[in-house]
Amino acid sequence: xxxxxxxxxxxxxxxxxxxxxxxxxxxxxxxxxxxxxxxxxxxxxxxxxxxxxxxxxxxxxxxxxxxxxxxxxxxxxxxxxxxxxxxxxxxxxxxxxxxxxxxxxxxxxxxxxxxxxxxxxxxxxxxxxxxxxxxxxxxxxxx
Numbered sequence: 001x002x003x004x005x006x007x008x009x010x011x012x013x014x015x016x017x018x019x020x021x022x023x024x025x026x027x028x029x030x031x032x033x034x035x036x037x038x039x040x041x042x043x044x045x046x047x048x049x050x051x052x053x054x055x056x057x058x059x060x061x062x063x064x065x066x067x068x069x070x071x072x073x074x075x076x077x078x079x080x081x082x083x084x085x086x087x088x089x090x091x092x093x094x095x096x097x098x099x100x101x102x103x104x105x106x107x108x109x110x111x112x113x114x115x116x117x118x119x120x121x122x123x124x125x126x127x128x129x130x131x132x133x134x135x136x137x138x139x140x141x142x143x
Contacts, residue, residue, distance in 0.1 A: 002140050004047075014060060015044045022134050023071070037071040037084070037091065037122075037132075043099050058112060061100030066132070068093040068122070090124045095132055103138070110140040 002016040023036035043064035050057040068084030068091060084093035097119040103112020118132035 002142070004142050010049050010051075012047045012049065013044065014047045015042065017042055020066070020134070020136070022132050031076050034074040035071060036074075038069045039066040039095060040069060041066040041095075045099070049105065054106075056105040058101075058103040058105055058110060060103075060112075060114075061098070064097060064099045064116065066095035066097075066118075068095060090128070091122050091130075092120075092124055095120050095122055097132070099136075101136065101138075108142045110138070110142065112138050112140075114138070 001018075002014060005013045005015075007013055018041045020039045020041045021036055022039065023034065025034045026032065041064050043062060045060040045062040047058055047060040050059070070081065070083040071091070073080045073082060084091050095118055097117050099114055099116040101112050101114025103110055114136045116132065116134040116136060121129045121131060123130040
């Protein structure tokens with residue numbers, strides 16, 4: 001769900017509520033581990049729209065808040081589904097950071113790509129720091 005609120009002729013604020021999946025794979029001896037984390041994210045972007053003779057070029061950036069719902073921890077031998085915040089899986093639910101991207105707008109349709117840079121350490125371990133980073137792709141219809 002995305003909103004688009006014009007604040008100046010070429011400038012808008014675009015808040016959204018998104019479901020996002022992020023994760024990674026570690027491949028080493030003697031095992032492999034794959035972790036997938038599911039989040040509800042709320043980015044609030046300041047979006048600049050440049051008319052390029054037909055479509056508009058979009059440039060956007062802003063903060064995001066995220067709340068981890070759960071995920072999947074997979075090894076060579078087992079698969080475990082879990083909820084965020086349970087200490088044995090070492091991930092806290094809270095996440096925040098900065099995100100931005102570029103795209104094109106054709107009438108009511110926007111397509112774009114972006115990058116998310118987490119600032120929050122999502123690890124429960126005292127000797128381990130882990131932050132989310134992600135590439136994103138979006139297709140949006142504005143009503």
